Amino acid sequence: MSKETKAASSKDWVHYYFKSTSGVIGLILVLIMVTLSIISALNLAPIDPLEQNPVDALKGPSGTYWFGTDQFGRDIFSRSIDGMSRSLSVALLSVGIAALVGVFLGVIGGFFGGWLDGLVVRASDVIFAFPAILLALAIVNSLGNSWIDTSIAIAIVYTPIFIRVARGPVLTVKEMDYVKSVRVLGFSTPRILIRHVMPNVLAPIVVQIALSLSWAILTESGLSFLGLGTQPPDASLGLMVSEAQPLAAFAWWSLFFPSLFITVVVVGLNLVGDGLRDALDPARRSSG
Amino acid sequence: MAFLKRLPSVLTTLFGISVFVFVVLRVIPGDTITSSLGIETGVLTPEQIESLRKYYGIDQPLIGQYLSWMSSFLSGDLGFSYSTGAPVWDLTKSALLVTMQLALFGTLLGVLIGISIGMFSARKPGSARDFLGQFFGLLALAIPGFVLSTTIVTVMANKFQYFPNGYEYMTPFEDLSMNLQQMLFPSLVLGIAVAAPIMRTTRSALLETVDKDFIRTAYGKGVKPRVVRLKHVLRNSLIPIVTMTGIQFGYLLGGAVIVEKIFALPGMGRQILDAINKREYATVQSSIMVFAILFVTINLITDWVYRKVDPRIK
Numbered sequence: 323m324s325k326e327t328k329a330a331s332s333k334d335w336v337h338y339y340f341k342s343t344s345g346v347i348g349l350i351l352v353l354i355m356v357t358l359s360i361i362s363a364l365n366l367a368p369i370d371p372l373e374q375n376p377v378d379a380l381k382g383p384s385g386t387y388w389f390g391t392d393q394f395g396r397d398i399f400s401r402s403i404d405g406m407s408r409s410l411s412v413a414l415l416s417v418g419i420a421a422l423v424g425v426f427l428g429v430i431g432g433f434f435g436g437w438l439d440g441l442v443v444r445a446s447d448v449i450f451a452f453p454a455i456l457l458a459l460a461i462v463n464s465l466g467n468s469w470i471d472t473s474i475a476i477a478i479v480y481t482p483i484f485i486r487v488a489r490g491p492v493l494t495v496k497e498m499d500y501v502k503s504v505r506v507l508g509f510s511t512p513r514i515l516i517r518h519v520m521p522n523v524l525a526p527i528v529v530q531i532a533l534s535l536s537w538a539i540l541t542e543s544g545l546s547f548l549g550l551g552t553q554p555p556d557a558s559l560g561l562m563v564s565e566a567q568p569l570a571a572f573a574w575w576s577l578f579f580p581s582l583f584i585t586v587v588v589v590g591l592n593l594v595g596d597g598l599r600d601a602l603d604p605a606r607r608s609s610g
Numbered sequence: 611m612a613f614l615k616r617l618p619s620v621l622t623t624l625f626g627i628s629v630f631v632f633v634v635l636r637v638i639p640g641d642t643i644t645s646s647l648g649i650e651t652g653v654l655t656p657e658q659i660e661s662l663r664k665y666y667g668i669d670q671p672l673i674g675q676y677l678s679w680m681s682s683f684l685s686g687d688l689g690f691s692y693s694t695g696a697p698v699w700d701l702t703k704s705a706l707l708v709t710m711q712l713a714l715f716g717t718l719l720g721v722l723i724g725i726s727i728g729m730f731s732a733r734k735p736g737s738a739r740d741f742l743g744q745f746f747g748l749l750a751l752a753i754p755g756f757v758l759s760t761t762i763v764t765v766m767a768n769k770f771q772y773f774p775n776g777y778e779y780m781t782p783f784e785d786l787s788m789n790l791q792q793m794l795f796p797s798l799v800l801g802i803a804v805a806a807p808i809m810r811t812t813r814s815a816l817l818e819t820v821d822k823d824f825i826r827t828a829y830g831k832g833v834k835p836r837v838v839r840l841k842h843v844l845r846n847s848l849i850p851i852v853t854m855t856g857i858q859f860g861y862l863l864g865g866a867v868i869v870e871k872i873f874a875l876p877g878m879g880r881q882i883l884d885a886i887n888k889r890e891y892a893t894v895q896s897s898i899m900v901f902a903i904l905f906v907t908i909n910l911i912t913d914w915v916y917r918k919v920d921p922r923i924k
Contacts, residue, residue, distance in 0.1 A: 447619075448626035451902050453864025456882065460634050460898065463886050540754050544868055547756045548883065560756070567760055571768040581757040588752035 338601040345597025351590030355583070359407035362400070369397035371404040371557045380573045390575035392565065398575060401557035402583050408558050409587070412469050413538040416476035421531055423477070424484020429515060429523065431485070432492030442489075446482030454479045454537070455544055462550050472551050476538050487530045491523040525602035532595035536588045543584050559584050616913075620906055627902045628683075631895055632676050679892075683899060689892030691885075698896050701881060706900065707781065708877035709866050712800065715793055716862050719801025720808055721855055727805065728812025729844070735817060743809065750806035755865050758799050759872040766795070775873045796873040800865050804858040811854040815847035822846075848919050856912025860905050 339345050361367065368388075375395035383390045389398035431442035449457065461475035495501060496519065504514055543560030545551040552558035554565075562580035570577035654662075670678070682689065688698035731743030767773040774791035782789040819825065820843055828838045867879030878901055885893035 444622060444626060447623045448630055451623055451627050451905055452898075453860055453867075453901070453905070455864040455867055456879075456898065456901065459867070459883070459886065460631075460894070464634055536752070543754060544756060547754075548868065548871065560754075563754075563757055563760060567763070570760065570764040577757075577760060577764065581753070581761075584754055584757065585749070585752045588754075589748055592748060592751060 335601045339597050342597050342600060344593045345601070348590045348593025348595075348597060351586055352594055355406055355587045355590065356410065358403040359410050362403040362407045367397075367400035367403060369400045371396065371400040372555055373397070380569065380576075382573075383575055389579040390573065392562075392573075392576050393569060398562075398579055401562060402559065402579055404557040405552075405559040405562060405580065406583050406587065408469060408552060408556075409539050409542050409584075412473045412476065412542045413535045415470070415473040416538050416542075417480065417531055417534045419473065419477035420480040420534065421484050421527065424481040425488040425523075425527055427481075428485040428488030429492050429519065432489040433496055433511075433515060433519065439489075442485060446485045449479065449482045452479075455541060458541055458545060459548070459550060462545055467551060467553050469552065472542060472545060475545075476541050479541070480534050480538065483534065484527065484530060487526050488523050491526060492519060495519050495522050528602065529595055529599045532591055532598055536591035536595070539584065539588055539591070616910065620910065623906060624903065628680060628899060629676070631898050631902075632672075632679065635891055635895055679895065683896060688896035688900075691890055691893050693888055693890065698893050701893070702878070702897060702900055704781070705876060705878045705881045705897075706904075708779075708875050709863070709870070709879065710904075711782070711793060712796055712866055712870070712875065712877060713859065713862050715797035716800030716804060716866075717855065717859055719797055720804025720858065720862075721851075723801060724805035724808025725812050725844075725851065728809040729816065729839070731809070732813045732816035732820070743813070747806045747809045747813075750802050750809075755799050755803055756868050756872065758802065759796070759869055762795050762799065763872065775875070779874065779876055792873070792875070796869045796875060799869050800862050803865055804855075804862055807858060808851060808854055811850050812847065815850045816843055819843050819847045849916065852912065852916055852919055856909065856915075859908050859912070863901065863905060 362371075373396060375391070377395065378387070378391050379393055379395040381387055381391045381395075387397050387399065389402060392398055392401070427442050431439035457479050458472075458475045461478055462472055465471035465474060501514065501518055504518055509517075542551060543558070543563070546558040546560035547564045549561075549564070552561055554561065559580045563577060563584075566573075566576035566580070679689075686699065688702060690697050691701065727743045727746055731740045731747075734740060763773065763775075767776070774788065775795070777788070777792075779792060780788040825838065825842055828842050829835070833842070863879075866877060867883060869875075870877040870879040871883060878897060882894060882897045882901070885897060
């Protein structure tokens with residue numbers, strides 16, 4: 323494959339992606355949330371998310387407090403973007419680990435087969451036999467409540483998915499003539515894996531990353547809702563929903579805005595995932 | 611026979627699960643004694659702590675602890691709760707019933723909602739109704755169960771003064787009408803979450819089947835469109851839908867953890883959550899094990915239904 327055709331084909335899928343309205347909308351939603359997170363991470367939030375103003379407790383949305391305030395008079399907008407940056411950090415770290423470990427194990431297992439492959443498949447079956455949140459809950463409880471602990475727990479839960487997604491195509495690709503021929507030519511195994519096998523399993527992995535990010539955000543917010551993630555007074559979207567339970571009847575904004583943030587970012591990531599799936603799979607392009 | 615063939619792999623998986631559960635829970639800092647006695651642990655003499663450790667069996671090496679747990683688990687003894695002293699199996703029996711009922715209702719609602727909306731969408735791909743159906747699917751996927759539950763609780767309790775879950779939980783044998791009312795909202799929350807992927811699967815499966823030759827033949831020989839849609843198209847699209855339902859059932863068992871907590875249902879999820887907070891090794895370990903067995907069984911059943919639906923699969 324020459325450099326030119328490679329460049330052309332990659333431009334092609336980018337072009338195709340931007341032709342889909344839902345893909346573009348998804349990307350915009352995700353970018354808005356990422357921007358807000360960065361603003362919060364740089365301490366540029368309009369009001370300190372931890373600052374309490376008891377005089378202004380439970381005020382509705384206004385010019386000063388865009389999303390209103392909670393029972394301690396803390397600014398819900400600043401807390402929401404702070405929570406979003408925490409959710410996104412956990413999602414990125416956990417999916418990053420899961421993708422790296424999962425793809426490595428899946429490719430190695432699929433390519434070499436034998437007992438190694440058997441072990442990898444068995445181990446992922448074991449993890450698959452637990453409902454995700456339950457497993458994450460047990461692991462978080464063993465590790466601790468920091469965002470890194472949460473990320474590790476979620477990474478363990480989602481690694482098997484990446485093992486499956488990577489292993490399947492490798493099983494097909496390794497029997498293909500072009501892989502057999504480079505083997506005959508005596509290329510080293512790492513080179514075959516990186517240069518010839520990996521490019522052909524990349525598309526489903528990229529799609530899986532987008533979808534897993536959305537699941538990771540749901541799992542993270544679920545854990546903090548249960549009190550097993552971020553601890554107060556730090557802001558986290560799940561924890562904010564949990565704290566809003568007794569308030570929501572007379573302060574709808576305390577429940578509505580954190581919920582909206584979670585929903586928007588998950589919708590966005592799902593649309594991006596679907597868009598990527600259509601753009602990266604030539605078979606779907608012609609049919610859809 | 612197919613079942614017997616899968617038995618070894620199922621057993622290895624269950625063995626792996628038991629080791630995994632055991633190891634994960636042993637990493638927890640602080641042991642049973644500190645958690646059951648709290649700060650009073652400090653006044654105990656080393657001898658007293660030693661005898662307590664012996665009493666709970668946590669003085670033995672890990673392998674020994676694992677073997678004794680497994681051998682009693684297999685003989686039906688799930689240990690006992692440290693805080694209440696009740697046998698874990700007694701707690702589990704009633705909790706299992708709650709979760710199974712919840713999961714069953716949730717799945718039924720999910721299948722009903724999912725297939726209906728999927729069919730609604732697939733009638734005219736690309737139309738406004740298709741957009742509406744897909745939009746529902748996306749929202750159902752993206753709104754977390756705990757947000758939906760909290761919203762329902764707030765609206766129902768405050769605007770309509772109706773909140774059956776505020777009363778003590780009733781089993782279906784004690785008070786059926788109360789039980790059904792208490793199950794309604796939690797099942798609906800789980801059902802909506804399950805409906806989203808079922809809706810998507812139904813839609814794409816239907817669209818694929820509709821293009822087949824035998825469907826055109828059925829229309830051509832004058833079968834009523836309604837009958838074609840239900841008997842020919844839906845029937846032949848069932849396999850992916852059944853598979854997706856099986857996959858979702860497992861997800862639903864996980865979702866039950868959060869929903870049971872919000873709606874105060876004394877099911878397996880809440881039992882495990884409470885036990886985790888109290889660091890009750892025996893309860894957590896055995897409950898998660900029961901949960902995993904349930905999960906693996908459901909996968910086997912899905913497999914069996916799958917074969918029933920499609921006789922072509924051997």
